[in-house]
Structure formats: C-alpha cells, structure tokens
Amino acid sequence: KPGENPQINPKLKEQHLEFTKGMVYTRFPPEPNGYLHIGHVKAIMIDFGYAKFHGGRTYLRFDDTNPEAEEGRFFQSILETVRWLGFEPWKITYSSDNFDQLYEWAVELTRRGKAYVCTCSAEKMKEDRGMGKGHPVPCEHRDRPVEESLREFERMKNGEYPEQGAALRMKMDLTSGNPYMWDMVAYRVKLAPHHRTGDKWKIYPTYDFTHCLCDSIENISHSLCTVEFIPARESYEWLCDALEVYKARQYEFARLNLQGTFLSKRKIAKLVTKKLVKDWDDPRLYTIIALRRRGIPPGALLSFVSELGVTTSESVTEIKRFESSIRSYLEESAPRLMMVLNPVKLIIENVPDDYRVPVQVPLHPKVPSMGTVETSFTKEVYIDADDFREVDSPDYFRLAPGKSVGLFKAPYPVTCTSYTKDPVTGQVTEIRCRLEDGGNVKKAKAYIQWVNVPESIKVEEVRYFKPLFKSDPPPADFESDVDPDSLEVYKNAVIEPAFYELAKKAILDARKESEERTKKAQADSAPTNPNEHKPLEGSEAA
Numbered sequence: 001k002p003g004e005n006p007q008i009n010p011k012l013k014e015q016h017l018e019f020t021k022g023m024v025y026t027r028f029p030p031e032p033n034g035y036l037h038i039g040h041v042k043a044i045m046i047d048f049g050y051a052k053f054h055g056g057r058t059y060l061r062f063d064d065t066n067p068e069a070e071e072g073r074f075f076q077s078i079l080e081t082v083r084w085l086g087f088e089p090w091k092i093t094y095s096s097d098n099f100d101q102l103y104e105w106a107v108e109l110t111r112r113g114k115a116y117v118c119t120c121s122a123e124k125m126k127e128d129r130g131m132g133k134g135h136p137v138p139c140e141h142r143d144r145p146v147e148e149s150l151r152e153f154e155r156m157k158n159g160e161y162p163e164q165g166a167a168l169r170m171k172m173d174l175t176s177g178n179p180y181m182w183d184m185v186a187y188r189v190k191l192a193p194h195h196r197t198g199d200k201w202k203i204y205p206t207y208d209f210t211h212c213l214c215d216s217i218e219n220i221s222h223s224l225c226t227v228e229f230i231p232a233r234e235s236y237e238w239l240c241d242a243l244e245v246y247k248a249r250q251y252e253f254a255r256l257n258l259q260g261t262f263l264s265k266r267k268i269a270k271l272v273t274k275k276l277v278k279d280w281d282d283p284r285l286y287t288i289i290a291l292r293r294r295g296i297p298p299g300a301l302l303s304f305v306s307e308l309g310v311t312t313s314e315s316v317t318e319i320k321r322f323e324s325s326i327r328s329y330l331e332e333s334a335p336r337l338m339m340v341l342n343p344v345k346l347i348i349e350n351v352p353d354d355y356r357v358p359v360q361v362p363l364h365p366k367v368p369s370m371g372t373v374e375t376s377f378t379k380e381v382y383i384d385a386d387d388f389r390e391v392d393s394p395d396y397f398r399l400a401p402g403k404s405v406g407l408f409k410a411p412y413p414v415t416c417t418s419y420t421k422d423p424v425t426g427q428v429t430e431i432r433c434r435l436e437d438g439g440n441v442k443k444a445k446a447y448i449q450w451v452n453v454p455e456s457i458k459v460e461e462v463r464y465f466k467p468l469f470k471s472d473p474p475p476a477d478f479e480s481d482v483d484p485d486s487l488e489v490y491k492n493a494v495i496e497p498a499f500y501e502l503a504k505k506a507i508l509d510a511r512k513e514s515e516e517r518t519k520k521a522q523a524d525s526a527p528t529n530p531n532e533h534k535p536l537e538g539s540e541a542a
C-alpha cells in the first residue's frame with residue numbers, strides 16, 4: 001500500500017514483482033513432528049484459501065529444522081491431509097532445501113557484525129536474556145571480534161562443539177521492550193541425523209532464523225500466521241533488513257482452540273508414546289486423521305471452520321459447538337439405522353412362533369428420498385437393556401412391568417407382562433410382552449430401537465468415545481487427568497443386515513470420494529504447476 005513501508009528497497013521490490021508478477025504467494029509451513037490437527041484446518045484454509053481467492057499460489061513447506069522430532073510418516077500424512085481437505089500445493093518445499101543458502105546468510109550476518117558465537121550455558125543465556133529480571137544484559141561474547149565469531153561458527157559447523165556447547169546469536173537490540181529482539185539464537189548444534197540431509201550438518205537454523213528467510217526465498221507475499229507471532233514480527237523484519245533481502249509482510253490470525261482438550265502436537269505425541277491413547281488417530285483426539293476416522297467428511301470440517309470466521313481475538317470454541325456444526329452438516333445426508341448396544345431378548349407371547357411382519361424403516365425421518373430399509377418384526381427381538389426398568393416412575397416413558405412402549409416402525413406397541421433376572425448378577429435376561437394388536441393401547445408415548453433376533457448380526461466390538469480428560473481445561477499434568485472410562489467397549493451389540501450393508505457401502509463411498517477429491521485438487525492446480533513435485537525423500541511412500 002502507498003506509504004505503508006517507506007523503507008522498502010525498490011530493487012528488492014522489483015525482483016519480487018518480477019518473480020510473482022504481483023500475484024499472491026502464501027505458504028502452509030507445518031513442522032513435520034506430528035499429524036495435523038483441527039487447528040491446522042484453519043491455517044490451511046486461510047493459507048490456501050486466501051491465495052486461491054486472489055488467483056495466487058500456495059506452497060506446502062515442511063519446516064524441517066528439528067532433526068530429532070521428524071519422521072517420514074508425518075511428511076506423508078501432512079500432504080495427504082492437505083489433499084483430503086481439497087487443496088493442492090503449488091509446490092512442495094522443505095526448509096532444509098535452503099540449508100546452504102541459510103548458512104551463507106548466517107556467515108554474512110556475522111561478517112556484518114550482526115551475529116556472534118556465544119558459548120554461554122543455556123542457563124546463563126536465559127539469565128542474561130533477562131528472564132525473571134525483566135531486562136537483558138549483554139554476555140561476554142557479544143562484542144567479540146567478527147573474525148573470532150566466524151572462526152567459532154566454522155568450528156560449530158565442523159562438529160567441534162557438543163550440543164548446547166555453542167550458538168550463533170543475532171546481535172539485535174537489548175534495549176528493546178520486545179524479548180524477540182534480545183539476541184535470539186540463529187543456529188545451534190544438533191548431532192542427530194536429519195531426515196533429508198543426513199549427517200551433512202552438525203548445526204541447524206532455528207525457527208526464528210529460518211522462517212522469514214524461507215519466506216523471502218520463496219517470494220511469499222503474505223506470510224500468514226497465528227497471533228502469538230505478533231511480537232516475532234519485529235525480529236522477522238529485523239533479520240530480512242539486516243541481510244538486505246526481500247521481506248514478506250506478516251499477517252496474523254487467531255488460533256483455533258477447542259474446549260476440554262488441546263491440539264499441541266508435542267502433547268499429543270506424549271499421549272501416544274505413553275499409550276494413554278491408541279495412536280494419533282484415536283477418535284478421542286482432534287487430529288485430522290482421528291476426525292476422519294470418526295467419519296467426519298472434509299466438507300464438514302471446512303464448514304465448521306468457516307462458521308468460526310477469521311479474527312485476531314483469541315477464543316476457545318466449545319466442543320458442543322463443534323459437534324452441532326458437524327451434526328447439522330450431516331443432518332440431511334446421514335442415514336438413521338438401528339443398533340442395540342446392550343441387547344436383552346424381548347419375547348412377544350401372544351403371537352405364533354413363525355410370526356413375521358415385514359416393516360419398512362425410513363433411513364431418514366425427514367428425507368424420504370433417502371429411502372427405506374426392509375426388516376421383519378418377529379416374535380423375538382432384541383432391545384437395549386437401558387430401555388427397560390424394573391421399577392416404573394411417572395417421568396419414565398420406556399418399558400417397565402405393566403407399561404407399554406412402541407418399537408420403532410413396528411405395527412403395534414407392546415406391554416411388558418413379566419421378566420426374568422439372573423440370580424447371580426441381578427441382570428435382566430429376558431422380557432416378556434403382549435402385542436397390543438387388539439386396540440387397547442392406541443399410541444405409544446415413546447419408541448425404542450430394536451433388532452429382530454433371527455436376522456441379527458453380532459458386532460464384534462463397538463467403541464463409544466467420551467471426552468479424554470476429566471478436567472476442562474486439562475491441567476498441566478494432563479497425563480494423570482486422562483479418564484480411563486473415556487473409551488467404553490461393547491462386546492454384545494447387534495445390528496440388522498441392512499445396517500451392515502450400508503455401513504460397508506458408506507466406507508467404500510468415502511474412500512472413493514477421497515480419491516476423487518485428491519484427483520480433483522491435483523487437476524485444479526495443474527495449469528499453474530509447471531514444476532514436478534519433489535518426491536518425499538526418505539518417507540515411507542518413497
């Protein structure tokens with residue numbers, strides 16, 4: 001915008017425009033240290049959506065500067081998830097593609113007297129940076145001669161320092177009120193092999209050094225990130241200016257937070273390693289693979305995030321709101337089917353053994369076009385143990401001795417005449433009823449689910465998920481707050497054959513749709529994508 005940045009270097013601007021032709025360039029820059037979560041859906045929609053809206057381009061940039069935490073399966077899954085959501089990167093890049101350039105820039109920065117090698121301990125550095133005291137003080141290395149820092153940096157690079165033995169720090173502004181200006185670390189020693197560069201490097205650039213420079217290299221026009229990076233904008237610009245390279249404009253938006261849970265990959269990784277959840281796709285988590293496993297289609301996630309809108313004010317979204325958004329997205333398209341979780345046999349006494357009435361059960365109460373499934377109403381049916389009470393009460397409308405209830409879509413209600421209990425466990429094992437086909441009971445007050453006994457299919461296992469944590473929000477010591485009853489397993493549930501067939505079809509359809517979506521996303525981006533994607537080296541798929 002005119003007047004917005006008077007210091008803009010006209011030459012850099014010209015070079016940038018030559019590359020971009022004034023087009024919007026954004027990037028989605030995940031760190032490949034875990035699977036994406038629902039918060040990333042928002043970031044993906046903003047990064048890809050903003051560029052798409054303006055006819056621009058979006059990179060998927062793996063921010064792979066932390067060799068220890070990165071695994072091939074994460075790279076692969078991140079790309080798959082972006083595609084599953086319907087977006088196709090213009091190019092797939094890696095921060096590590098730029099390790100040589102970044103290193104040269106680090107040397108240049110040092111040469112310019114704007115970086116120095118510091119060999120203080122981590123504690124000393126923390127203390128000097130004013131943590132707890134409120135103001136930073138320079139350490140003894142800050143004013144060492146440039147030549148000395150260059151030499152020490154070379155030694156760092158050659159692996160002559162152990163991890164945490166030395167760091168290259170940017171010589172920023174210790175008088176600033178912004179901690180991001182207090183001589184941030186640019187490079188540190190890490191001896192772990194890197195996923196893509198192997199053991200070529202013994203030093204790795206930090207996020208603060210890497211991010212703005214990769215944005216610069218890729219000619220990003222709008223560097224979109226979450227609001228906690230507002231104070232980091234100053235150091236982002238400082239570094240680009242110090243090296244006199246093109247600098248993108250950073251814009252911030254509020255993170256998506258969900259009540260009663262957390263999204264941080266590092267914390268989820270902890271739950272997984274400690275086996276407090278089954279894996280990254282445990283349905284109690286809010287990773288995208290978990291939500292997908294729960295049967296939530298990509299459109300429902302996109303619609304939920306759209307409803308929340310984009311602002312800069314931090315907020316925590318209620319899980320109820322998330323669930324009701326998904327439910328309303330699925331409302332018109334999800335078939336209703338009957339399942340009995342905890343079956344008890346109900347025997348109708350006043351009908352012959354071969355009693356069998358065909359029943360049409362609509363798949364949706366309000367969408368007749370969805371059709372019906374056929375089943376039979378028979379002498380013996382299963383109902384849920386929870387739909388029967390031994391002691392009746394006025395505010396209870398389901399089955400109890402002497403009481404009537406409707407069986408969903410069955411021709412007549414039934415009235416309970418007697419029941420049998422297991423003498424040891426006290427559990428109700430059989431309920432006997434009278435079919436009210438004589439007109440005594442005209443209309444039932446409530447209808448319950450049922451499955452006929454002869455055709456019932458036993459489900460090997462039904463898993464019922466409740467909130468993972470006991471507290472809301474989960475405490476810092478979240479591991480001990482995991483609710484062991486948050487996963488309920490039912491081993492005796494029954495369904496009817498039509499349920500089985502439909503579920504099978506739904507799974508196959510979802511698979512097909514997801515494949516088509518990926519194809520479409522790829523086709524959509526094809527004309528603007530002259531360069532082949534680089535293979536995901538070292539990843540499982542490769």
Ligand code: ATP
Nearest residue numbers: 029030031039040042043225226255256263264265
């Ligand atoms: P985490 O703490 O879960 O690891 P992160 O911010 O470190 O999150 P990255 O993989 O670095 O995760 O994030 C990639 C992009 O996604 C960043 O631009 C980041 O700002 C954005 N992002 C991460 N979490 C959220 C969230 N909850 N809401 C919106 N955007 C998010």
Ligand code: MG
Nearest residue numbers: 030031063207
């Ligand atoms: Mg990050």
Ligand code: MG
Nearest residue numbers: 031264265266
């Ligand atoms: Mg993180």
